[in-house]
Amino acid sequence: MLVHATTTTSPSAKTTPKHLCAHSGATVFKRKKGYWCSLLYVQFEGSNTPAYSPIAYEDAVLVCTFKNSTLSGLETIEEYTYWQNYVKKYPGNITGIWVGVGYNEATKEYYWNDGHALPTLTKQPSVIEPNGKSAWFINRNTSSPDFGYFGFVNLTGRGKPNVNGIICGAPGL
Numbered sequence: 001m002l003v004h005a006t007t008t009t010s011p012s013a014k015t016t017p018k019h020l021c022a023h024s025g026a027t028v029f030k031r032k033k034g035y036w037c038s039l040l041y042v043q044f045e046g047s048n049t050p051a052y053s054p055i056a057y058e059d060a061v062l063v064c065t066f067k068n069s070t071l072s073g074l075e076t077i078e079e080y081t082y083w084q085n086y087v088k089k090y091p092g093n094i095t096g097i098w099v100g101v102g103y104n105e106a107t108k109e110y111y112w113n114d115g116h117a118l119p120t121l122t123k124q125p126s127v128i129e130p131n132g133k134s135a136w137f138i139n140r141n142t143s144s145p146d147f148g149y150f151g152f153v154n155l156t157g158r159g160k161p162n163v164n165g166i167i168c169g170a171p172g173l
Contacts, residue, residue: 035172073112
């Protein structure tokens with residue numbers, strides 16, 4: 001069962017208009033190109049268990065498409081901080097989250113491909129699976145300033161650790 005994890009407006013967006021996003025539960029972030037609305041989705045293993053099933057990359061893309069959004073990049077420190085803190089407080093163990101990353105053959109660099117974030121990834125991902133897709137593996141250690149790492153992993157979402165979350169996003173209205 002795939003569910004939306006309830007979220008709130010990020011701190012810097014508290015003075016923004018009330019209906020900034022098409023989805024009322026979206027978290028709003030201010031980016032250089034305007035407002036970005038993000039939602040976190042997880043897939044429960046059972047109805048009463050706080051454990052999450054791995055999510056295949058294709059399913060993640062379908063979920064975002066169905067929600068009129070795309071796999072989200074993470075342009076700002078505020079986005080990283082918000083989602084890292086959110087995941088730490090969320091019941092269960094969200095270990096990896098599918099994010100929108102592409103590869104530029106000309107520059108040999110990875111970039112955010114959600115169409116709204118500035119394209120450059122400041123920290124290039126680890127390639128664990130050459131034919132895989134990018135997931136964010138969150139650092140759950142609150143005493144460390146590191147946000148975790150990005151890795152290209154198996155499309156099934158299964159691995160050590162699993163990819164069991166999705167961040168979908170869309171430009172604000």
